[in-house]
Amino acid sequence: MKVYLRSGLRDLKPYKANDVPYRIKMDANESPYDLPGVVKKQLARELLEDSGLNLYPDSDAAVLRESISGYCKVHPDEIIVGAGSDELIQVIINAFIDRGEMVLYPDPSFGMYGIFTRIAGGIPVEVPLNDDFSYDTDGFHKAIEQHKPKLIFICSPNNPTGNILELDRLRGLLENFNGIVVVDEAYGEFCSHSAIEYIAQYPNLVVLKTFSKAMGLAGLRIGYLIANKGLVEQISIVKPPYNVSSISQRAARLVLENIDIIRERISKIVAERERLYGKLSRMNGISVYPSNTNFLLLKANGAGKICERLMQEGILVRSFAGNGRLKDCLRVTVGTAEDNDTFLQVLEQILRGQ
Numbered sequence: 001m002k003v004y005l006r007s008g009l010r011d012l013k014p015y016k017a018n019d020v021p022y023r024i025k026m027d028a029n030e031s032p033y034d035l036p037g038v039v040k041k042q043l044a045r046e047l048l049e050d051s052g053l054n055l056y057p058d059s060d061a062a063v064l065r066e067s068i069s070g071y072c073k074v075h076p077d078e079i080i081v082g083a084g085s086d087e088l089i090q091v092i093i094n095a096f097i098d099r100g101e102m103v104l105y106p107d108p109s110f111g112m113y114g115i116f117t118r119i120a121g122g123i124p125v126e127v128p129l130n131d132d133f134s135y136d137t138d139g140f141h142k143a144i145e146q147h148k149p150k151l152i153f154i155c156s157p158n159n160p161t162g163n164i165l166e167l168d169r170l171r172g173l174l175e176n177f178n179g180i181v182v183v184d185e186a187y188g189e190f191c192s193h194s195a196i197e198y199i200a201q202y203p204n205l206v207v208l209k210t211f212s213k214a215m216g217l218a219g220l221r222i223g224y225l226i227a228n229k230g231l232v233e234q235i236s237i238v239k240p241p242y243n244v245s246s247i248s249q250r251a252a253r254l255v256l257e258n259i260d261i262i263r264e265r266i267s268k269i270v271a272e273r274e275r276l277y278g279k280l281s282r283m284n285g286i287s288v289y290p291s292n293t294n295f296l297l298l299k300a301n302g303a304g305k306i307c308e309r310l311m312q313e314g315i316l317v318r319s320f321a322g323n324g325r326l327k328d329c330l331r332v333t334v335g336t337a338e339d340n341d342t343f344l345q346v347l348e349q350i351l352r353g354q
């Protein structure tokens with residue numbers, strides 16, 4: 001058919017998640033735990049009593065912002081809630097990037113920074129990580145000089161490499177750059193790492209968080225950003241109204257009210273991550289990168305084939321085969337102890353050629 005799509009977007013493909021049947025899902029860095037029972041029961045009770053679903057949700061998520069404010073120790077006016085942090089990445093780019101302006105971000109990193117930049121008509125500029133995937137801050141400083149970007153994304157801990165940018169090096173960037181710096185902390189809960197404490201000090205800083213990973217609410221699409229009030233007012237102009245459903249807002253509040261259960265689960269995932277790391281690093285033919293997240297990046301010859309074999313056994317992992325510097329890499333989400341054991345057992349069989 002006639003192609004109506006904007007000419008600058010014609011080489012892009014629609015986002016496609018794995019949609020094959022599976023036993024164990026370790027490909028999208030979701031939580032392996034279902035919603036806590038107390039949260040489910042409370043939600044169900046409220047829905048049965050008076051769902052309120054005939055009405056639009058609170059457009060500004062005012063009550064949820066109060067809860068997040070208590071959790072993150074920032075003012076509610078310093079928070080915007082979005083339909084996942086994905087939506088907020090797009091909202092931020094749309095708020096600040098005019099056609100032809102540059103957006104800097106690390107490579108490899110989360111793919112949506114580049115895609116949303118292109119959709120907005122901006123120009124993506126990738127700054128390579130070092131060979132060991134640590135952040136090359138000199139490279140960022142040079143790229144800032146050269147490209148004069150308006151916006152920088154830092155993913156810390158980084159997806160898919162699992163490492164952080166240390167806070168003192170982040171401060172160096174914040175101090176030497178007068179555009180906006182977004183620190184995506186989607187996995188921050190797995191290493192108690194956060195730049196939130198710098199919000200008051202740096203008016204050009206935005207911290208992005210999500211309920212999809214440690215909080216276990218990926219299916220409800222809730223993310224939030226934290227920035228000083230002036231920046232929040234500017235970004236709010238672009239945020240679509242009623243973007244987060246009432247059920248999502250309520251569930252997120254209930255999860256924060258039961259944060260002790262979530263904290264216990266995070267500790268279990270972190271302990272499992274370290275156990276998996278230990279086992280994988282002793283396996284022949286595999287190298288594994290240290291991680292501050294709920295996933296591990298592995299390198300193995302024939303990574304694409306290994307991914308396919310795992311899939312045949314009902315285990316989904318993310319393959320980066322054919323993807324530049326990650327071409328021999330797999331990303332594996334940390335599951336429950338039982339899931340991780342099954343994964344290890346099947347992986348060993350595959351590596352032994354059985």
Ligand SMILES: Cc1ncc(COP(=O)(O)O)c(C=O)c1O
Nearest residue numbers: 084085086110159186210212223
């Ligand atoms: C680094 C990073 N940022 C943002 C997201 C988007 O998360 P969500 O839209 O579910 O909040 C992801 C999801 O995988 C991610 O890895």
